[in-house]
Amino acid sequence: QVQLVESGGGLVQVGGSLRLSCTASGRTFSTYTMGWFRQASGKEREFVAAIRKRTDITYYADSVKGRFTISSINAANTVYLQMNSLKPEDTAVYYCAARDGLAYRTGNEYNYWGQGTQVTVSS
Numbered sequence: 001q002v003q004l005v006e007s008g009g010g011l012v013q014v015g016g017s018l019r020l021s022c023t024a025s026g027r028t029f030s031t032y033t034m035g036w037f038r039q040a041s042g043k044e045r046e047f048v049a050a051i052r053k054r055t056d057i058t059y060y061a062d063s064v065k066g067r068f069t070i071s072s073i074n075a076a077n078t079v080y081l082q083m084n085s086l087k088p089e090d091t092a093v094y095y096c097a098a099r100d101g102l103a104y105r106t107g108n109e110y111n112y113w114g115q116g117t118q119v120t121v122s123s
Helices: none
Strands: 002-007 011-014 020-026 034-037 046-052 058-060 068-073 079-085 090-098 117-122
Touching: 002 090, 020 034, 020 090, 020 117, 034 079, 046 068, 046 079, 058 068
Parallel strands: 011 117
Antiparallel strands: 002 020, 020 079, 034 046, 034 090, 046 058, 068 079, 090 117
């Protein structure tokens, strides 16, 4: 089993920045691909960003490309999501997820999930 714990959410004004962290524990060798998803109130969960831990190859949703950056520190089993130029539409609960395979865009393919952290962008 893998446990994921997110932190770093909060309230920020439009144009501001936040950094989310996700720390994995347990069978971390199973966390080849790690991703961030978000779910706004009344909406479906959507892909935000993903990273392959061994190669640092990253992927982003078009809506966040150029504003968000995903990175990882493998020695600490931690993945970050740096969020800049935040917009009201970025308001959501953000979830960290991990899987042991290559597919990264679909939430159903991830094996492990964190509890989520709220990000609220006020206008």
